[in-house]
Amino acid sequence: MTTDNFKEQENNEEVNETQVDEVTEGNVETTDSLPEENTTESTGTFEVGDIVKGTVYKVEDKFVKVHIEDSDFEGIVPISQLTNKRIERPEEIVSEEDTIEGVVIKVEDEEDRKNVIFSIRKLDEANAYEKLQDAKDNDETITGKVMEVVKAGLVVDVGVRGFIPASLLSDAYIEDLDQFEGQDLEVKVEDIESEKNRVILNRKRIVEAEKAEERQKQLESLEAGSIVEGEVVRITTFGAFINLGDVDGLAHISELDYSRVEKVEDAVNIGDKVQVKILDVDPEQERISLSLKQAKASPFDSFIEEHSEGEVLEGEVKRLVDFGAFVEVTPGVEGLVHVSEISHEHVATPSDVLKEGQTVSVKILSLDEDSEKVSLSIKETSEKPARDPEPKVYRDDTDDDAPTLGDVFGDRFKDLDI
Template sequence: MTTEDILNEENNEEVNNQTEGDTEVDENTEVNSSSGYNVGDKVSGTVYKVEDKFIRAHLDGSEYEGIVPISQLTNQRIEHPNEVVSEDDTIEGVVIKVEEEEGRHNVILSVRKLEETKSYDTLEEAAKNDETITGTVMDVVQAGLVVDVGVRGFIPASLLSDEYVEDLEQFAGQTVQVKVEDIDKEKNRVILNRKRIIEEDKKQDRQKQLSNLEKGSVIDGEVVRITNFGAFINLGDVDGLAHISELSYTRVEKVEDAVNIGDKVKVKVLDVNPENERVSLSVKQAGTSPFDDFAKENSVGDTLEGTVKRLVDFGAFVEVAPGVEGLVHVSEISHDHVAVPSDVLKVEESVQVKILSINEDSEKISLSIKETTERQPESKDEPKVYNDETEDDRPTLGDVFGDRFKNLDL
């Protein structure tokens, strides 16, 4: 069954007038003008009798009787007219047929069509102004929900929520808030949207929480998504990102080494951008920094055992306590010239380091390896020059000039 079939199912049924005889309601029947009533006229009256398949009413200011078949009472599915109307009730309807045969002076009315006309006007106005309206779920089908909004409207499953809804039956008989997504009065077609309301409500909730988040505050969260660059942590109505560098004071190679989906964690709010709905978080800063403990227990000039963790062109990062690293500048590695740190150091190598400075504001430590070793003294002896030649080996003038003197006339 398609969406259009569902919407048109009730509206395509034939109108039957079951009075004393079975009379078919034909809206195209020519009207006897002597009655004073024409098809399409709006009339009102008072119900004086409720039958099994129709009701009878005295029409205001007329000797004619108004008859409303059960199918024209409401767009809801009812078994008996007394489900929606009682004797002495005042009704309004639109004329769909006039009977002036001998012994019959009846006006066939449709309360449903008049209500639908009013409902369509209301729905068109709601669609124009993007208003939220309320409806009651009349039927649950595989493709979505049939909803009474004055006329039969339909919510496709894809427009029911911002999340996948597996059990549609949970909405049976419920009152729901919707917006008019599309309306075609000629085809009796009304498409409704509940998803947009949910999205708008959640956006308002997010903005409210974003405005209440304070930079520097520590709050509870839950890890809901992991990427290669960090973890997304749900704070209630908004998610924040903790970059991989903010997950732990120790170096984290993979996010999964520090946190997993479902973990409950405390986080520190680093930054809030309500306009872009972005929140920057830190897991490591929500706890005590190991740097603080290190700074209390150690001083400039202390010599410590450390482990080389990273080698870069300008030096080596050495771990001197769990989660605490300091930098040995390339010029502080050795008394001898070092072109590249990797020429003399290896990752995970244990080294002795001396603390040169501790900056508590930036949490940076400067270290030196060469300050833990003594410079090798330079040799004071003059350099020796070795000469293997002896006087006997030196060339004579004859050796140099050879036979050049033989032809001289002296």
């Protein structure tokens, strides 16, 4: 620690010199401010800004007296210069026979008295500011104790009084700041101005870093195909975001239920606890694809066990498309009736003969267990209508009415001599 560091700090504080004189005479009245000295003025044995060490030999109500090493000067430390903490008596900090060190803030070198007034607090603060600057430069994490809770944030002891604004306390809004009173908190140094005794601390970055680490750990532990429990935390038009602990995954609207879901809110609500199957995990992008429906038994499995090809069932027309109609034959199981299987008659557009919501009889044409597809037919549930026979055309195949040559050529041959 250089003398210039202390001289610079001395320019930011003031003290009533009469109070320092009173200390040396045994009548102590101190404040938290210190003298503004001309630090270039020589005082012989000691100068303002020098670091001195000594042994405490007397503890009074408002100050302590110290034997300065290798000197006939007496050292005096006012109670306000013992620590940056709020204390009532010096005994809370020092005891007789303690060895202490501080920075000189005033020198009295006269015939009748040789006193050095020095400050432990200023030395501790200077060292603390140096350490805090190093911590900021190296982005290190330090620990401080919450000394006071104020409306705008927390006052924290980090060797000097530091401040955590409420906005830098966490990555989420915290309404009750009193819960942190007296706690030791890990923080980063956000900003520091020692000349203004200003230290701004940041806990939010640590919280974010810890959560990011926890997210990565959980992402790496998740396995595609496993079934886990989660909570619905957000709903969008295309799906639901489900919290799995430290990470959120997306269940697309098509993966919410085996039955067709028109709106996400029809299948889930925020706060619902749900079982989901992990479809895919991308740790780098922090993306997780989930399925609610695949976490449950597929209704197709039950359907295929209970039904077979050729069976006739009742179903409800759910959707009409250009190439046919989707008919639900049991909750969660839809089959396709191709446009060619709707009627024995030609159907140009399915909507010409069917309506959504209509109940129809369908025959199972095929069951594809691997793809869970069902092919259905409506026309196969009824007999093909008989066609009316074509009217018979009668023809006379005799030659009686056949034309003769005379009929064809007429009188053209009458003048010929044959």
